[in-house]
Amino acid sequence: MTKDRVAQWIRPEIQRLSAYRVADAADLIKLDAMENPYTWSPELIEAWLERLRQVSVNRYPDPQARSLKLRLRQYLALPEDMEMILGNGSDELIQMVLLAVAGPGRSVVAPEPTFVMYRQIAALLGLQYQGVALREDFSLDLPAMLQVIRERVPAVVFIAYPNNPTGNLFSAEELQAIIEASPGLVIVDEAYSVFAGETFMPRLEDYDHLLVMRTLSKIGLAGLRLGMLMGNPAWIKELEKVRLPYNINQLTQVSAEFALEQPGGLDEQARLICKARAQLQRALQQLPGIQVYPSDANFILFRTPPHQAEAIFTAIKERGVLIKNLSGQGGLLTDCLRVTVGTADENHAFLKALKAGQKN
Numbered sequence: 001m002t003k004d005r006v007a008q009w010i011r012p013e014i015q016r017l018s019a020y021r022v023a024d025a026a027d028l029i030k031l032d033a034m035e036n037p038y039t040w041s042p043e044l045i046e047a048w049l050e051r052l053r054q055v056s057v058n059r060y061p062d063p064q065a066r067s068l069k070l071r072l073r074q075y076l077a078l079p080e081d082m083e084m085i086l087g088n089g090s091d092e093l094i095q096m097v098l099l100a101v102a103g104p105g106r107s108v109v110a111p112e113p114t115f116v117m118y119r120q121i122a123a124l125l126g127l128q129y130q131g132v133a134l135r136e137d138f139s140l141d142l143p144a145m146l147q148v149i150r151e152r153v154p155a156v157v158f159i160a161y162p163n164n165p166t167g168n169l170f171s172a173e174e175l176q177a178i179i180e181a182s183p184g185l186v187i188v189d190e191a192y193s194v195f196a197g198e199t200f201m202p203r204l205e206d207y208d209h210l211l212v213m214r215t216l217s218k219i220g221l222a223g224l225r226l227g228m229l230m231g232n233p234a235w236i237k238e239l240e241k242v243r244l245p246y247n248i249n250q251l252t253q254v255s256a257e258f259a260l261e262q263p264g265g266l267d268e269q270a271r272l273i274c275k276a277r278a279q280l281q282r283a284l285q286q287l288p289g290i291q292v293y294p295s296d297a298n299f300i301l302f303r304t305p306p307h308q309a310e311a312i313f314t315a316i317k318e319r320g321v322l323i324k325n326l327s328g329q330g331g332l333l334t335d336c337l338r339v340t341v342g343t344a345d346e347n348h349a350f351l352k353a354l355k356a357g358q359k360n
Contacts, residue, residue, distance in 0.1 A: 011126075013123060013124075013126060014124065017120070017123060017124070020116070020117075020120065023322060025322050027320070028317065028320055028321060028322040029320055029321045029322065029342070029346050029349055029350070030322055030340075031321060031322060031323050031339050031340040031341075031342050031346060031350055032322045032323050032324045032338075032340060033222075033324075033340065034164070034192075034217075034218060034297070034298055034299050034340050035217070035218075035222050035340060036218060036219060036220035036221075036222070036269060036273065036298070037273075037340075037341075037342040037343045037346060038220060038269045038272070038343070039220075040220075040265075044262070044265070047258075048255065048258050048259075051254055051255075051258050052251065052254060052255070055250055055251065055254055056250075057250060057251070059250070060246050060250075061246055061248060061249055061250035061253055062253065063245050063246055065086055065248045065253050067253070067257060068086070068248070068253045068256055068257045069084055069086070071256075071257050071260045071261070072084065072086075072228060072256075072260065075260050075263055076201065076214060076228065076230070077201060078201065078230055079201070079202070079204055079205055081205070081233075082204050082205070082230055082231055082232065082233070083230070083231070083232070083233040083236035083237075084228055084229065084230045084236065085228075085229050085230075085236050085239050085240060085243060086226065086227065086228055086229075086247070086248050087226075087227040087228075087229065087243075087247065087248075088225050088226075088227070088247050088248065089215065089217065089225040089226065089227045090117075090189065090191060090213055090215045090217075090227040091117050091121070091227075092227065092247065093213055093227045093228075093229045094117055094118065094121050094158075094187075094213075095121050095124075095125075096229075096239050096242050096243055097156060097185065097187060097211075097229070097239065098121050098122055098125050098127060098156065099125060099242045100238055100239055100241075100242050101127075101155040101156055101184065101185070102125045102126060102127055103155075105128070106127050106128065106154075106155045107127065107128040107129070107130055107152045107153070107154045107155065108122040108127050108128070108129050108130070108154055108155065108156045108157075108158070109129075109130045109131075109132065109145075109148055109149060109152060109154040109156075109157045109158075110129075110131060110132070110157065110158040110159070110160075111131070111132050111133075111134050111140055111141070111145060111159065111163070111170075112131030112132065112133055112134065112331075113134065113165060113166065113326075113329065113331065113332055113333050114131075114158070114160050114163055114164065114165075115158070115160050115164045115189065115191075118158045119131065127155075128152075130148055130152050130154070132144050132145050132148050133331070133332065134163075134166070134332060136332065137293075138163070138166040138168050138293060138301075138332065139168070139170070140170045140171075140174050142174050142177060142178075145178055146177065146178070146181050149178070149181050149182055149183075150181070153183050153184075154182065154183070154184055155184040155185065156184055156185045156186075156187060157178060157182050157184070157185070157186045157187070158187050158189060159175055159178065159186065159187070159188050159189065160189040160191070161175065161188050161189065161190055161193070161196075161198070161200065162192045162193075162195075162196050162295070162296040162297045164191065164192070164297065164299075165299070165301055165324070165326055165333070165336075165338050166293060166301050167192075167293060167294065167295030167296060167297045167299055167300060167301050167338075168293065168294055168295065168296065169196050169198060169296040172198070172200075175188065175200065176203075179203075179207050179209075179210055180207075182209065184209065185209055185210075185211060185235070186207070186209060186210050186211070187211050187212075187213055187229075188200045188210065188211070188212050188213065189213045190212055190213060190214050191213070191214065191215045191217070191218055192218055192296070192297035192298060193214065194218065194219055194266075194267075194270045195218070195270060195273060195274055195277070195296060195297050195298050196296035196297065197296075198296075199212070200212055201230070204230065204231050204232070208231075208232045208234070209232075209235075210231060210232075211229055211230065211231035211232075211235060212229070212230050212231065213227065213228070213229045213230075214227065214228045214230070215227045215228070216256060216259075218298055219266045219269070219270060220259075220266060220269055221255070221256060221259055224252045224255055224256055225252065226248065226252055226256050273298050273341050276341050276342070276343075276344065276347060277295060277298065277300065277341045279347070280300060280339070280341055280347050280351075281294075281295070281300060283347075283351055284300065284302055284351075284354075287354070287355065287358065288358075289304065289305040289308075289358070290302050290303070290304065291303040298340060298341050299338055299339060299340045299341060300338070300339055300341065301326075301336055301337075301338045302336070302337055302338075302339070303335050303336050303337075304327075304335050304336075304337060305335070306335055307335070308335070309325060309326075309327035309334075309335045309336065309337055310325065310327060310328075311357070312337065312354065312357045312358065313325040313327075313337055313357075314357075315353070315356065315357030316350070316353040316354055316357050319349075319352070319353035319356060319357070320349065320353070321346075321349055321350045321353045323337055323338060323339045323340070323350065324337065324338040324339070324340075325337055326338055
């Protein structure tokens with residue numbers, strides 16, 4: 001009876017979806033979710049806790065997070081005439097955008113493989129999602145993208161820059177061509193920009209239908225769940241209408257502002273991760289049968305010999321290291337695994353587990 005009632009009232013497109021699953025990382029070295037592996041010093045943690053002691057958790061947070069936004073504008077070098085909206089991570093910002101544009105026959109376009117939440121949230125809201133396959137080397141197929149844009153006239157085009165899960169940075173010229181060809185919004189998702197050194201933020205003043213999305217998750221603040229979307233005030237004004245009130249809680253606002261008061265530490269951690277990424281890439285390239293793809297993010301995608309990804313992933317996990325198995329997604333990601341760049345000890349443990357797994 002319960003199943004019948006669920007089937008009657010839950011929308012068919014929701015019933016066809018699978019919930020987003022997060023792997024259990026208990027007792028494992030966690031290298032599956034592109035998190036910053038570094039924690040704060042004891043002195044910094046104590047100063048942070050002292051700041052939190054001043055928070056009145058019985059009161060609602062500032063609904064506009066005004067103090068935090070001022071700090072973020074400075075940190076992100078946001079042009080003065082551009083505006084910003086905050087979300088509970090990038091996921092909520094993607095949902096806000098698609099809620100605002102959703103309607104009969106409206107479509108969303110993105111290259112694939114890419115961040116799965118573009119497709120997932122579009123499906124939740126009844127939008128038509130069209131993925132455009134990347135080339136075999138995960139580069140952008142620009143003619144195919146432009147053709148789909150002409151044919152589908154999308155309300156939104158998403159471009160992850162660098163791309164997730166492939167890690168590569170599409171050329172700025174290709175992105176410019178996509179922006180200029182797009183009739184609706186173009187969202188450039190720069191979640192990993194701190195590791196790439198490239199941004200479209202200065203181009204916001206050139207294109208009034210361009211929005212740039214960032215997150216603090218990859219610079220060591222994943223637990224705060226804070227994302228930022230920036231661009232022309234006319235767009236941000238409309239998106240504010242679909243933002244739920246008080247979506248950025250008091251503790252997140254205070255903690256993020258505290259962290260941004262010492263950006264030097266965050267920048268140093270990003271530098272260490274980039275250095276470790278290069279070392280890990282070289283080590284992977286020396287392993288037989290492993291194809292390593294270039295990365296401008298804080299993770300590395302690599303391909304195993306045919307039909308061995310699942311066995312190697314399992315062998316690595318059995319040795320106490322959790323990475324991401326992407327092979328099950330099929331297509332261009334068949335036989336692919338992805339590892340987040342960790343500390344020196346974590347990277348060493350991963351390489352040791354990978355080598356052992358190859359011998360099985």
